Amino acid sequence: xxxxxxxxxxxxxxxxxxxxIPARFLKGTRKTGLGEHLFADWPAFRRHERGAxxxxxxxNFGCGSSREHAPWALVDWGFxxxxxxxxxxxxxxxxxxNGLLPVxxxxxxxxxxxxxxxxxxxxxxxxxxxxxxxxLPDAGWIAFSIDPFAxxxxxNGLDELSYILTFSDRITAxxxx
Amino acid sequence: MKRTLxxxxxxxxxxxxxxxxxxxxxxxxxxxxxxxxxxxxxxLAERGLPVRRPDRTVATMDHSIPTNGLPIADDAARxxxxxxxxxxxxxxxxxxxxxxxxxxxxxxxxPELGYTQPGMTIVCGDSHTSTHGAFGALAFGIGxxxxxxxLASQCLLQTKPKTLxxxxxxxxxxxxxxxxxxxxxxxxxxxxxxxGHVIEYTGEAIRALDMEGRxxxxxxxxxxxxxxxxxxxxxxxxxxxAGRAHVPRAAAWHAAVDRWRELHxxxxxxxxxxxxxxxxxxxxxxxxxxxxxxxxxxxxxxxANPADARLARALEYMGLTPGEPxxxxxIDVVFIGSCxxxxxxxxxxxxxxxxxKKVAAGVRVLVVPGSQAVKRAxxxxxxxxxxxxAGAEWREPGCSMCIAMNGDAIEPGQYAVSTSNRNFxxxxxxxxxxxxxxxxxxxxxxxxxRITDARTLGESP
Ligand code: SF4
Numbered sequence: 001x002x003x004x005x006x007x008x009x010x011x012x013x014x015x016x017x018x019x020x021i022p023a024r025f026l027k028g029t030r031k032t033g034l035g036e037h038l039f040a041d042w043p044a045f046r047r048h049e050r051g052a053x054x055x056x057x058x059x060n061f062g063c064g065s066s067r068e069h070a071p072w073a074l075v076d077w078g079f080x081x082x083x084x085x086x087x088x089x090x091x092x093x094x095x096x097x098n099g100l101l102p103v104x105x106x107x108x109x110x111x112x113x114x115x116x117x118x119x120x121x122x123x124x125x126x127x128x129x130x131x132x133x134x135x136l137p138d139a140g141w142i143a144f145s146i147d148p149f150a151x152x153x154x155x156n157g158l159d160e161l162s163y164i165l166t167f168s169d170r171i172t173a174x175x176x177x
Numbered sequence: 178m179k180r181t182l183x184x185x186x187x188x189x190x191x192x193x194x195x196x197x198x199x200x201x202x203x204x205x206x207x208x209x210x211x212x213x214x215x216x217x218x219x220x221l222a223e224r225g226l227p228v229r230r231p232d233r234t235v236a237t238m239d240h241s242i243p244t245n246g247l248p249i250a251d252d253a254a255r256x257x258x259x260x261x262x263x264x265x266x267x268x269x270x271x272x273x274x275x276x277x278x279x280x281x282x283x284x285x286x287x288p289e290l291g292y293t294q295p296g297m298t299i300v301c302g303d304s305h306t307s308t309h310g311a312f313g314a315l316a317f318g319i320g321x322x323x324x325x326x327x328l329a330s331q332c333l334l335q336t337k338p339k340t341l342x343x344x345x346x347x348x349x350x351x352x353x354x355x356x357x358x359x360x361x362x363x364x365x366x367x368x369x370x371x372x373g374h375v376i377e378y379t380g381e382a383i384r385a386l387d388m389e390g391r392x393x394x395x396x397x398x399x400x401x402x403x404x405x406x407x408x409x410x411x412x413x414x415x416x417x418x419a420g421r422a423h424v425p426r427a428a429a430w431h432a433a434v435d436r437w438r439e440l441h442x443x444x445x446x447x448x449x450x451x452x453x454x455x456x457x458x459x460x461x462x463x464x465x466x467x468x469x470x471x472x473x474x475x476x477x478x479x480x481a482n483p484a485d486a487r488l489a490r491a492l493e494y495m496g497l498t499p500g501e502p503x504x505x506x507x508i509d510v511v512f513i514g515s516c517x518x519x520x521x522x523x524x525x526x527x528x529x530x531x532x533x534k535k536v537a538a539g540v541r542v543l544v545v546p547g548s549q550a551v552k553r554a555x556x557x558x559x560x561x562x563x564x565x566x567a568g569a570e571w572r573e574p575g576c577s578m579c580i581a582m583n584g585d586a587i588e589p590g591q592y593a594v595s596t597s598n599r600n601f602x603x604x605x606x607x608x609x610x611x612x613x614x615x616x617x618x619x620x621x622x623x624x625x626x627r628i629t630d631a632r633t634l635g636e637s638p
Contacts, residue, residue: 030215068213164332
């Protein structure tokens with residue numbers, strides 16, 4: 001799985017899922033159509049710049065509510081990877097289940113990336129899942145690490161539930177203990 | 178092997194664990210609400226799978242339910258509630274629906290009905306599932322894909338989190354509550370400080386808390402980034418649970434209590450991290466910013482740090498000046514409710530401050546009990562009269578203004594003192610500004626119309 005595109009920088013730490021998608025948009029019963037409400041109350045998110053598949057942001061992205069509507073909205077908008085200093089736990093788990101790559105990079109690498117994107121907003125950035133690397137403009141590749149099982153599922157098109165269900169007998173045995 | 182409380186519960190629930198793979202963890206209790214479940218049931222239907230254990234699944238309607246006693250006006254929310262009812266009927270899942278005498282916020286009714294028990298693994302598509310850890314359960318929030326996994330298999334794939342002991346030494350002073358204790362912790366750890374960890378709360382101040390206070394503390398574990406928070410069960414836990422609708426009966430109860438007594442961290446067991454907080458220095462707390470880690474003692478001044486961009490943005494949103502005190506600042510709305518502080522003890526604490534007094538002119542005060550049972554118990558004690566006589570609104574149970582999905586919302590620019598758990602931008606209504614605090618502090622603000630230290634209420638200014 002390879003994502004190459006220009007990137008949107010959304011500065012700030014601790015961007016919570018209420019910012020990613022405010023609760024007033026959670027009344028649906030489907031996963032689709034949430035992109036138009038992404039960062040609905042954030043003027044800093046430039047809505048007209050559609051087309052970027054990579055978002056670059058700060059520390060602890062996706063903290064707060066467990067709502068999977070957050071990755072659904074990001075994916076529906078078109079994002080396929082979020083590069084951040086760090087992620088909140090539930091968001092990170094929700095992201096990979098929806099084909100959205102949570103890529104944690106060190107502060108220095110993020111700053112370098114942001115400066116480069118500031119200078120040239122059209123700069124293409126590549127996130128390569130198989131080799132767990134991000135291309136940094138003019139600076140080669142930088143490694144990230146992702147949960148190995150999530151990677152395995154993403155690369156092979158597997159889903160977690162099918163894996164869990166292969167253990168049906170052991171689940172039954174556990175229930176009969 | 179010396180084990181922590183977390184280790185004991187984790188080990189007892191691992192169904193399978195292959196090398197290089199996360200563990201398959203069995204889930205004892207799955208709580209469901211209307212907002213995070215429809216897509217999970219739809220996924221199940223697409224795969225043609227049944228709910229594996231409807232008997233271990235319990236649903237309620239809380240997030241978008243009106244609290245004014247009127248029928249639901251919002252079409253989308255009505256469809257969502259109907260979808261939950263249909264799904265529960267189809268799969269044989271117990272649902273505490275809008276008309277149920279036991280309905281309430283999912284994290285209030287789970288313990289109340291005795292579904293929540295020590296040693297269990299408990300999940301819900303809701304980050305405040307950590308609340309149930311107050312009973313010595315491993316309880317955490319999950320996303321909707323995981324809701325589907327649990328519906329289908331009663332299991333989850335989980336990588337073992339790290340453990341964090343937060344030890345509160347000394348006694349909490351008079352005038353400081355469980356809410357103040359946990360807000361102080363969030364301020365100390367920061368909003369991401371416990372990411373990747375399960376917290377066990379220990380120490381004298383935790384032991385001294387009643388069960389409802391312990392729920393308040395565990396509830397906000399997620400606000401420090403923790404997956405879960407837990408407290409080893411003790412005599413208070415067993416006494417609180419005894420006789421509740423879904424706990425074991427007779428000999429089975431005694432056998433269960435004997436098992437539950439083993440649920441504590443062994444002497445000499447090692448946590449990945451330990452943080453010690455001096456509880457004797459904790460004062461009534463209030464938040465000034467836009468995440469729960471931005472809190473301070475109520476009499477302190479808003480921090481000033483020009484280098485901190487996060488702080489600057491938060492203060493701009495809040496309309497606050499660095500270095501200014503919050504005491505005396507006028508407010509517009511007071512919300513007493515949410516899964517953090519809407520149990521009977523919270524109602525009593527707020528009523529204790531408001532008894533015989535009047536809500537300040539121009540201030541809107543909503544008191545929203547956490548469940549129908551809390552509402553009935555409060556009314557039996559006459560607490561509803563205290564609130565109504567003061568000029569507050571006594572509402573039907575639900576999440577209400579904690580998340581502002583049901584029409585209960587603050588207006589853009591308004592200030593609210595709220596007993597809920599999140600002060601994120603827009604959380605209580607678009608453009609609204611939230612000060613998180615205890616029920617006592619919220620009630621004091623209701624009376625004066627200003628941010629007020631409840632300890633000094635009634636003293637001449
Ligand atoms: S009261 Fe608030 S935090 Fe608790 S479950 Fe409801 S919306 Fe979530």
